[in-house]
Amino acid sequence: MSAGRKSEETMNSGQPTTGPGRVFSIVIVDDARPSTLLLKAALGDSANLAITLFTDPQEALTWIETHRPDLVITDYVMPEMDGIALARRIRALPHGAAVPIIMATARNEAAVRTLALSAGINEFLGKPVDGTELRARVQNMLHLREQHVQLQEANNRLQALNKMLALEIEQRKILEDELRRLATLDALTGALTRRRFLELFDQELARRNRTNLPLSVLMIDLDHFKLINDRFGHATGDLALTHFSAVCKACLRTHDHLGRMGGEEFAALLPETNIEDAHVVAERLRRSIAAAKISLTEDEHLTLTVSIGVAECYGFQPPEAILAAADRALYQAKHAGRNRVIRALPPGE
Structure with missing residues (x-):
């Protein structure tokens, strides 16, 4: 460099330092x-x-x-x-x-x-x-x-801590959202829990009452499920339930709701769907489940069938009344030979 480029000199005591090495x-x-x-x-x-x-x-x-x-x-x-x-x-x-x-x-x-x-x-x-x-x-x-x-x-340290804190908050929120999501889903099948399904039923029913759009529900039961558990074991029974749930989700729309009500009994909530269209959905679901065989071994396959009861909301019925109507229709389907869809009659008929 030109004249006077660099020189390291010192000053007498009294200069502030942050430590022995501060220059x-x-x-x-x-x-x-x-x-x-x-x-x-x-x-x-x-x-x-x-x-x-x-x-x-x-x-x-x-x-x-x-x-x-x-x-x-x-x-x-x-x-x-x-x-x-x-x-x-x-x-x-x-x-x-x-x-x-x-x-x-x-x-x-x-x-x-x-x-x-x-x-x-x-x-x-x-x-x-x-x-x-x-x-x-x-x-x-x-x-x-x-x-x-x-x-x-x-x-800088505070900003770094703030970033770490923001990241931790974001990660915790993601974890809480995931825990909340998991709490609303059945661990085995991925269907909604009964509690969450009923919460959504209340919401959809309130929307139906405001808009007067149709709302239908399917009650679905796997036929002879106890025999599957007894013959093949509970692991195969669990496989049948997850298989059934996957087929249902593939057949239903994104704004439909599938819930596990208990054991092998499920329910599907179909917003903006009257009973005729819900019957069509139920038949498509029944046929899809019967056609989708489960491979147990190279030579052994399991075929599932389901019985389905269909009901529509009329007037200002509570959720319990609609579910009860669909459940009665399901009972009729099972007693009529299973592997079929039965519609519930409107109230008073």
């Missing part, structure tokens, strides 16, 4: 090489300061941009770029707003000082520079700089 970086800029050396000498010897000298303001600016010093001391009158222009350029750097700047000048006019302050100069030194005043002002600026650094570090 403050000071940049001195003056187009007159002897002036930079005089300022450096006036600062004295200390292991706490690393002083870098520049006679070219542009070179100083380039160095400041990459090294982030703790303090800049600049002369005012310099060719091509004076101290005020240099201060503006420093303040424009991404990290330059926090760097203290002291300007040395023999001019004491209010206009010059006002212009310097507007450019971001923090302190002034009269010329010729008094060593005691220089050290005092440097000590004050470095103390302010250290406070700023400590505040910035504390702020």
